[in-house]
Amino acid sequence: MTDSSIQPDVGVKTGEAGFGDYFALLKPRVMPLSIFTAFVGMVVAPGGVHPFIGFVAVLCIAVGAGAAGALNMWWDSDIDAIMRRTRNRPIPAGRVQRGEALGLGLTLASFAVVMLYLATNWVAAALLAFTIFFYVVIYSIWIKRRTPQNIVIGGAAGAFPPMVGWAVVTGGVSLESMLLFMLIFMWTPPHFWALDLFVKGDYANARVPMMTATRGQRATRNHILAYAILLVPFALAVAFTSIGGPAYLLVSLWLNVRFVLAARTVWLRNEADSVADNYAGERKLFRLSLSYLFLHFGVLLLEAVLRGFGIDSWAFVIGWF
16 A cells, blocks of 8 residues: 555645746756856857757757656656655646656657757767657666765766757767766765755655765765765866966866865764754855856856957966956
């Protein structure tokens, strides 16, 4: 017999769905990161693309990210109904039926992949299709509820967009695009584990085997520091490729020192410390992790703009200081 406290009835509609409910299925708060990193991947790639083609490509990537979000909400509607921060999503709240979310996700995914193929090339389209497949099937359906390494493995889905953007322009994959992938991939675990430390009750109630629930606070803090340190060489390596430069190197050094120190602070703390100040250190690391990624990609965009105007980046950096 199914335990109704764990498997609530999330398919019964309690109200009429509006446009906002269907839009919410696309996880619009998560989408900007995929759009921005894909856009930067396009801009820094060698060569160029017509602005209209670039716009269509970014739109397709955004629609693909939204499709993955809808399919994730379709699959995870049972646990979404249990967790405080997700129970008001359209499906568990009863405003949208699971079948509607599934249909919307599959339709948008097909549209995004086909349109990206027609507008650009098969490599970009294949990478987008694999990104959606990875997030929905590999992460959401297979990995998420089975292993505390779910965030590590699932992080690949969020790391693909800059590779898709790069492939839009070049029609292929390169060292630079793989380093951008690794930058996001290695950043994801400390980013989400910091969040896990102060929302762990939600995941535990839903029986999602997050690190805090299965390995404990100490193991989670150890992993956060380890991944923060392992992230550094990948982040700095970008500076010494064709898309990097001194501005990126200086910003990356500054960000990585701050990130590792914040991770070390979390590592030094224990549960009593965290409870006493409402997880202030963990929340600080989580907020820093958001700016960490956006600033890395933002300064890569700056390097590309400087190159486009024929400005020597070393002269720019020296002049800035």
